[in-house]
Amino acid sequence: xxxFAELLGGFGTVLTPxxxxxxxxxxxxxxxxxxxxxxxxxxxxxLLLPVTYNFESPIPAFIMFAGIYYGAMYGGSTTSILLxxxxxxxxxxxxIEGHEMAKRGQARAALATxxxxxxxxxxxxxxxxxxxxxxxxxxxxxxxxxxYFALMILALVTVTSLVGSSLVRGMAALLLGVIIGFIGLDSxxxxxxxxxxxxxxxxxxxxxLLIIGLFAIGETLYVLVKGRTRPGVVQPxxxxxxxxxxxxxxxxxxxxxxxxxxxxxxxPFGVLPSGGAELPTFLSYSYEKxxxxxxxxxxxxxxxxxxxxxxxxxxxxxxxLVPLLTLGLPTSATAAVLLAAFKIFNLQPGPQLFETExxxxxxxxxxxxxxxxxxxxxxxPLIRLWVKVLEIPRPALYAGILxxxxxxxxxxxxxxxxxxxxxxxxxIGFFMRQFDFPIAPTILGAILGPELELQFRRALKISxxxxxxxxxxxxxxxxxxxxxxxxxxxxxxxLIAILRGRPAEGSKISFADED
Amino acid sequence: xxxxxxxxxxxxxxxVGYIPNELGAAAVRTAIAEARLRGGFVHVVNASRGExxxxxxxxxxxxxxxxxxxxxxxxxPHQVVQRVxxxxxxxxxxxxxxxxxxxxxxxxxxxxxxxxxxxxxxxAQRILLDAPCPVLAVKA
Amino acid sequence: xxxxxxxxxxxxxxxxxSTAGPAVNELDEDHSSTSTLGPFLVGGFMLVVGLxxxxxxxxxxxxxxxxxxxKFFPLIVICLWLLLSVLYLLQHTLRVVxxxxxxxxxxxxxxxxxGALVVLLVVYAxxxxxxxxxxxxxxxxVGSARAMGSRNLARDIVIGIGLALLVxxxxxxxxxxxxxxxxxxL
Numbered sequence: 001x002x003x004f005a006e007l008l009g010g011f012g013t014v015l016t017p018x019x020x021x022x023x024x025x026x027x028x029x030x031x032x033x034x035x036x037x038x039x040x041x042x043x044x045x046x047l048l049l050p051v052t053y054n055f056e057s058p059i060p061a062f063i064m065f066a067g068i069y070y071g072a073m074y075g076g077s078t079t080s081i082l083l084x085x086x087x088x089x090x091x092x093x094x095x096i097e098g099h100e101m102a103k104r105g106q107a108r109a110a111l112a113t114x115x116x117x118x119x120x121x122x123x124x125x126x127x128x129x130x131x132x133x134x135x136x137x138x139x140x141x142x143x144x145x146x147x148y149f150a151l152m153i154l155a156l157v158t159v160t161s162l163v164g165s166s167l168v169r170g171m172a173a174l175l176l177g178v179i180i181g182f183i184g185l186d187s188x189x190x191x192x193x194x195x196x197x198x199x200x201x202x203x204x205x206x207x208x209l210l211i212i213g214l215f216a217i218g219e220t221l222y223v224l225v226k227g228r229t230r231p232g233v234v235q236p237x238x239x240x241x242x243x244x245x246x247x248x249x250x251x252x253x254x255x256x257x258x259x260x261x262x263x264x265x266x267x268p269f270g271v272l273p274s275g276g277a278e279l280p281t282f283l284s285y286s287y288e289k290x291x292x293x294x295x296x297x298x299x300x301x302x303x304x305x306x307x308x309x310x311x312x313x314x315x316x317x318x319x320x321l322v323p324l325l326t327l328g329l330p331t332s333a334t335a336a337v338l339l340a341a342f343k344i345f346n347l348q349p350g351p352q353l354f355e356t357e358x359x360x361x362x363x364x365x366x367x368x369x370x371x372x373x374x375x376x377x378x379x380x381p382l383i384r385l386w387v388k389v390l391e392i393p394r395p396a397l398y399a400g401i402l403x404x405x406x407x408x409x410x411x412x413x414x415x416x417x418x419x420x421x422x423x424x425x426x427x428i429g430f431f432m433r434q435f436d437f438p439i440a441p442t443i444l445g446a447i448l449g450p451e452l453e454l455q456f457r458r459a460l461k462i463s464x465x466x467x468x469x470x471x472x473x474x475x476x477x478x479x480x481x482x483x484x485x486x487x488x489x490x491x492x493x494x495l496i497a498i499l500r501g502r503p504a505e506g507s508k509i510s511f512a513d514e515d
Numbered sequence: 516x517x518x519x520x521x522x523x524x525x526x527x528x529x530x531v532g533y534i535p536n537e538l539g540a541a542a543v544r545t546a547i548a549e550a551r552l553r554g555g556f557v558h559v560v561n562a563s564r565g566e567x568x569x570x571x572x573x574x575x576x577x578x579x580x581x582x583x584x585x586x587x588x589x590x591x592p593h594q595v596v597q598r599v600x601x602x603x604x605x606x607x608x609x610x611x612x613x614x615x616x617x618x619x620x621x622x623x624x625x626x627x628x629x630x631x632x633x634x635x636x637x638x639a640q641r642i643l644l645d646a647p648c649p650v651l652a653v654k655a
Numbered sequence: 656x657x658x659x660x661x662x663x664x665x666x667x668x669x670x671x672x673s674t675a676g677p678a679v680n681e682l683d684e685d686h687s688s689t690s691t692l693g694p695f696l697v698g699g700f701m702l703v704v705g706l707x708x709x710x711x712x713x714x715x716x717x718x719x720x721x722x723x724x725x726k727f728f729p730l731i732v733i734c735l736w737l738l739l740s741v742l743y744l745l746q747h748t749l750r751v752v753x754x755x756x757x758x759x760x761x762x763x764x765x766x767x768x769x770g771a772l773v774v775l776l777v778v779y780a781x782x783x784x785x786x787x788x789x790x791x792x793x794x795x796x797v798g799s800a801r802a803m804g805s806r807n808l809a810r811d812i813v814i815g816i817g818l819a820l821l822v823x824x825x826x827x828x829x830x831x832x833x834x835x836x837x838x839x840x841l
Contacts, residue, residue, distance in 0.1 A: 394804075
């Protein structure tokens with residue numbers, strides 16, 4: 001029960017007025033960006049990173065970041081349900097059923113089942129996180145360089161093969177990130193690589209520049225070139241019909257099962273490198289559809305189709321924290337930014353983090369509980385306010401985003417060259433969007449690339465340059481085999497179709513990226 | 516160019532700037548009344564710049580149907596045009612007035628604080644000043 | 656950026672009017688488009704970048720290609736990159752030959768506005784220090800909103816000045832982040 005005592009200590013840290021204020025700021029900002037299509041938690045956290053440089057303790061910063069992430073998920077489901085425009089990629093499943101419910105005059109019920117489901121799932125998954133993180137951390141102590149190398153390959157490959165619509169484009173995006181990660185002085189030999197003899201590049205490209213460039217500036221140019229679109233129609237909230245927390249008895253009965261199952265899908269898929277929340281939300285949706293007796297209600301506003309995916313969505317974030325905290329392995333763009341944040345505070349996530357920074361870790365976990373309570377209290381009553389955000393004219397909105405993007409970059413270093421580098425990266429990001437290259441693999445590549453090379457060279461140093469070291473250790477080998485399988489996974493339906501002698505239709509399973 | 520003398524004179528057109536709220540409904544009702552008096556044709560314009568994710572001034576399918584029902588029930592010949600993302604609503608309404616050689620433009624008008632006027636611009640003011648014909652402003 | 660092209664016009668022939676349903680005119684932009692030329696350019700560019708980087712890899716100051724040295728890992732990655740560039744070009748060529756469509760590529764519609772925005776961004780970066788944060792940001796906000804199609808100057812000026820001041824004060828006073836004061840010396 002030591003974990004429990006430490007968790008209580010974490011609550012003690014979070015429940016100070018100052019930290020609660022940061023939690024409120026975090027969930028509010030997060031909901032705001034979650035409501036808006038196009039900008040997500042990853043870039044918001046990246047923009048705020050420079051602000052936290054001056055913080056004395058990393059704890060308030062991480063409490064705020066956790067709030068932003070959860071807030072973005074609540075905000076994303078609000079937009080999905082009321083507008084049918086998924087505010088962020090993991091809300092796609094919610095958009096299907098939730099919007100249909102809203103059209104049938106059940107907007108409040110859809111919003112409530114999404115919010116309460118997110119809350120329930122977050123509680124369950126945070127308990128699971130508190131339970132498994134430490135044992136996994138202990139397990140990770142025995143990991144060797146080759147295992148870390150294999151794990152990173154697995155994380156990179158799964159994210160790349162599951163995100164976006166083309167493996168070639170996904171891999172190219174990933175390698176672009178790895179190449180950007182090379183730029184600068186080699187950490188071991190001190191040699192300059194790909195700097196083109198420019199001193200400005202000796203320190204490499206800061207991850208904050210990369211994220212702000214690719215997400216904020218690239219997205220703005222993309223939206224501008226795409227031009228105007230027909231404004232959506234926000235479904236009105238129906239008058240409150242009674243029931244507890246906007247759900248009647250029947251709706252509570254139909255929701256709790258999907259909530260629990262959604263959490264069950266979300267957490268393990270978050271722990272495994274699977275590219276964030278898209279896969280579990282999709283699986284939860286399909287499962288609820290299969291299970292449902294009134295199958296024909298699906299597609300027309302089945303409450304299970306909102307409750308399950310939303311729970312899975314939130315549970316996966318706590319799952320994503322497991323490899324991030326215990327192994328230093330980010331498996332989504334947002335996790336990659338959080339890793340960058342750890343580095344700013346000179347913290348090295350990994351097995352030792354639970355020993356050396358146990359205050360921070362447990363405060364972070366406790367803040368997940370607190371943030372979710374706040375969101376449940378804030379989100380439903382403030383729906384009208386969030387909808388107002390969508391009425392901001394896009395030119396003003398995106399001009400504001402550019403102002404904050406430039407501010408974020410300027411705050412990193414104050415150098416004009418850095419601002420220009422970020423703009424150039426933004427133009428690359430724009431072209432990547434235009435030609436349907438996913439963005440998330442580039443971020444992960446840039447963050448994990450240097451680590452990957454470090455572990456690669458560390459492993460070879462131990463083996464005296466013998467390359468077979470990566471396949472001679474069973475654990476490393478099996479992880480690498482998993483990675484190879486993950487590459488083939490999206491093509492599974494196609495392969496099965498071919499094996500059954502049917503012409504293959506459709507291309508591959510894919511999920512949107514961004515966050 | 517068609518020669519005006521050859522075809523019978525078309526009925527006078529009344530252009531209405533419509534937004535889906537009380538104000539827009541009041542404008543349309545007034546336009547119907549005017550059309551009855553003058554034996555005219557009602558040309559309803561609903562326009563949005565399409566520059567935000569949500570625009571309350573853009574009528575959705577239900578509201579357009581409602582509007583169409585209101586007009587059909589009145590028995591007045593009419594047409595409803597919705598234009599999105601092309602020009603300012605004021606310009607759309609003025610263009611419609613010019614193209615149809617309208618005899619009257621009907622708009623809804625409400626109180627605005629000076630700050631509100633500055634931030635949101637004034638569609639009504641532009642129409643009042645630039646319309647090629649008399650403008651009838653209706654208060655809800 | 657000029658105002659977007661008009662797709663429909665009000666009916667000219669006023670004789671044939673009826674009580675038909677509402678006519679909806681709006682810009683209809685197809686976003687799931689493909690292109691024949693675009694991906695060729697992208698693939699070619701990727702190839703050129705790969706070759707330049709390959710040449711740069713050889714210029715890294717280290718003996719040979721020792722797996723432990725700073726050259727080996729980049730070499731593998733660059734080779735993979737070149738392979739992917741070729742694969743991308745091949746995929747596209749095959750699709751053009753077989754289906755006459757090409758890979759995904761969205762239309763480059765409002766490039767004038769995008770170009771103006773990039774120029775504005777670069778100018779903004781250069782004038783931040785000499786002009787100071789508040790003035791530079793206010794001007795940039797108005798300019799970029801206009802480049803993105805806003806036609807409400809008064810609104811943009813009010814929001815721009817207000818936002819810039821709010822950000823300047825809250826970051827310099829409350830968050831201790833240094834921002835250039837510039838000519839105003841705030």
